[in-house]
């Protein structure tokens with residue numbers, strides 16, 4: 001049953017790049033993500049964080065191991081089924097080039113709804129506006145993506161990631177490109193959606209302060225999970 | 241609005257310069273095709289109309305008795321000069337029945353009996369070889385509208401009235417109301433009054449052709465009650481060959497189509513058509529390559545955005561459609577522009593190149609069919625040239641383009 005299954009389960013997930021000279025980037029990841037979790041993914045550059053996120057996000061295919069999304073084995077799905085599952089279950093926030101430059105903020109947020117086809121136009125506009133208002137951009141709806149500041153763009157991207165109300169949002173360094181204060185605001189936004197909608201988040205970050213504000217920190221080193229701690233446990237460790 | 245159309249339209253609108261340039265390219269290409277087609281079709285139509293303005297679709301004659309037949313139709317008039325003095329002009333046996341049969345043949349619009357033969361026109365010192373055409377003007381008008389060629393007098397062939405060409409009138413120095421004497425082999429001269437003067441815009445016909453009544457020609461050639469040929473107007477200009485074949489089968493008489501009589505003209509028309517087709521094919525090829533290259537560049541430029549679309553739940557098929565739609569819209573919009581350019585060029589050309597009397601030298605045939613065909617071709621070309629770029633776009637790996645953006 002899908003309800004009984006965790007949001008994401010990986011078993012010995014591996015990823016190898018290259019045909020002649022091969023690099024094994026992920027060397028067996030076992031990870032379980034539960035609904036509503038706010039999880040930070042940290043680790044040195046090149047440790048495989050983005051690669052893992054792309055696999056979980058069904059943007060890329062693993063070399064070995066198993067990946068289950070809501071109990072569905074990703075290997076059994078064809079491209080269309082993966083796209084549909086991705087559209088309904090997953091939201092993305094990327095570090096760079098998050099938005100479609102030719103479209104307005106509102107249209108960017110509408111894209112995931114629109115791509116599903118068959119939803120009434122008025123309803124899609126309403127949804128997009130509601131989310132833009134929730135990220136504090138009610139005044140910027142008609143702006144072209146390129147006319148927005150970096151922080152505003154990132155907030156539009158968050159609204160877009162959430163417009164389908166997916167159970168899981170994958171964010172790759174969502175604050176990496178922003179100044180500390182704007183970064184903090186964006187993180188607060190993610191936290192509030194996590195609290196209010198129960199959306200689970202995986203946030204890749206290099207920022208210690210950002211990781212600290214999450215419920216769980218998965219630390220990767222060289223393609224492996226080095227440590228996986230919950231904040232409650234960390235508090236205990238610190239106390240010792 | 242469907243999702244794909246929404247995205248495709250925006251991409252075209254956003255890439256204003258690229259879109260504008262390729263539209264201009266398609267527009268010029270389609271414009272050239274329309275202009276060329278209109279010109280060549282117009283030219284060919286007017287050539288065919290001019291030919292059929294003095295010739296019937298099909299001429300029916302008695303079967304040959306001797307190796308050499310006599311001139312019995314205007315196309316053969318050139319040969320009149322070289323003919324020996326008239327041999328016996330023969331009648332179609334039972335021509336009334338044949339005429340009735342032809343009237344009922346499908347594809348036949350009108351049939352007119354005529355008596356044709358060579359003669360000499362004399363006035364004073366001057367004597368000229370002419371070709372007599374004896375006919376009933378009412379019946380004949382249904383086959384060839386000769387009356388509209390009249391430039392002076394009336395088309396009256398009753399009694400001893402004749403209608404002559406401008407050239408003959410000039411050479412013999414006669415006008416309307418003037419008299420001329422007509423001689424046929426071994427017979428006494430007959431005096432005819434010029435009732436009207438025609439102009440066929442063909443010096444040869446204007447000099448030789450003389451219209452008299454059917455009865456008059458029968459008397460001139462000793463063919464009382466007979467006719468030397470039946471002239472036919474059909475429904476389909478280019479169906480004349482088939483019609484002639486059918487008539488030959490049905491009657492056993494000689495039936496010759498205007499196409500058979502104007503072989504050179506037809507070869508000319510055909511080679512003109514095929515060179516125009518060649519030009520059009522190359523223009524279409526250039527347009528197709530233009531659309532394909534613009535879209536291919538756009539796919540590369542938009543790699544990241546395609547990745548984002550895919551990441552946010554857009555199916556590969558939708559991505560394909562987005563680019564096919566762009567191709568189709570470029571084709572359609574470009575062809576509309578091309579229609580404007582082609583029409584303007586054609587009309588300008590028709591206005592610039594005129595005869596002294598103000599009528600266009602180069603008639604242009606701008607038809608709805610030509611426009612519809614152009615839009616259809618451009619739409620197809622747009623779609624086909626978008627296939628490869630669209631497939632590339634759909635195959636793009638979202639993970640790579642997002643990572644390496």
Ligand SMILES: Nc1ncnc2c1ncn2[C@@H]1O[C@H](COP(=O)(O)OP(=O)(O)OP(=O)(O)O)[C@@H](O)[C@H]1O
Pocket residue numbers: 017018023025043044045046047048049050051052
């Ligand atoms: N398509 C690819 N082909 C070959 N190697 C790749 C490819 N994509 C990633 N890699 C390699 O995989 C390793 C992990 O990359 P990844 O982007 O997952 O690291 P990361 O943890 O996200 O790093 P960062 O913190 O810098 O973003 C890197 O050494 C990278 O060079």
Ligand SMILES: [Mg+2]
Pocket residue numbers: 049050051172
């Ligand atoms: Mg990374």
